[in-house]
Amino acid sequence: ADLLPISPYGITKLAAEHLAYAYAGSFGLDVVVLRYFTVYGPRQRPDMALAPIVDALASGDAFELYGGGGQSRSFTFVSDVVDATVAAMERASRGAVYNVGGGEEVSIHDLAYRVRDTVGANVAINWDATKPDGAPRKLLDSRRLANVGWSPAMKLETGLRQAYAD
Numbered sequence: 001a002d003l004l005p006i007s008p009y010g011i012t013k014l015a016a017e018h019l020a021y022a023y024a025g026s027f028g029l030d031v032v033v034l035r036y037f038t039v040y041g042p043r044q045r046p047d048m049a050l051a052p053i054v055d056a057l058a059s060g061d062a063f064e065l066y067g068g069g070g071q072s073r074s075f076t077f078v079s080d081v082v083d084a085t086v087a088a089m090e091r092a093s094r095g096a097v098y099n100v101g102g103g104e105e106v107s108i109h110d111l112a113y114r115v116r117d118t119v120g121a122n123v124a125i126n127w128d129a130t131k132p133d134g135a136p137r138k139l140l141d142s143r144r145l146a147n148v149g150w151s152p153a154m155k156l157e158t159g160l161r162q163a164y165a166d
Helices: 008-027 051-059 078-091 108-119 143-148 156-163
Strands: 033-036 063-066 072-074 097-100 105-107 125-128
Touching: 008 033, 033 078, 051 063, 051 108, 072 108, 078 097, 078 143, 097 143, 105 108, 108 125, 108 156
Parallel strands: 033 097, 063 125
Antiparallel strands: 072 105
16 A cells, blocks of 8 residues: 655654665665554653643643544553564564554543543543544554564553553
């Protein structure tokens, strides 16, 4: 399938893949590409994934989400990312490309309430449907990684509890 990124971020990720293949060809390196999707977990960057929501909840502040909440994502726990990376590094074919995702699709609306329940906060969630909400759906197929012995192990509820315990 043709890859046609729609954002500057997506374009830079695709450019990095092309750069990796160019280096592989020029210097005889082995390259395997892993495409990580919506990674979360302990000690994540404070501006990524679920951290801003949890911070707002922990401080008792209402938080705002863009769009109507119908957009969906597949969140990937950091330990699954590490395991997928090791499996690909040890057993993937040279030049292979794999998607790494948690496998469970959840709407942003449902996720917001799951996170709120996980951290035990009862604060308002404000939806701003006038602001862009990103792609309507980000769900990927990571089943090809089964060829190297990997599949996601962390369920979303368990991952949320581990990521945001106290």
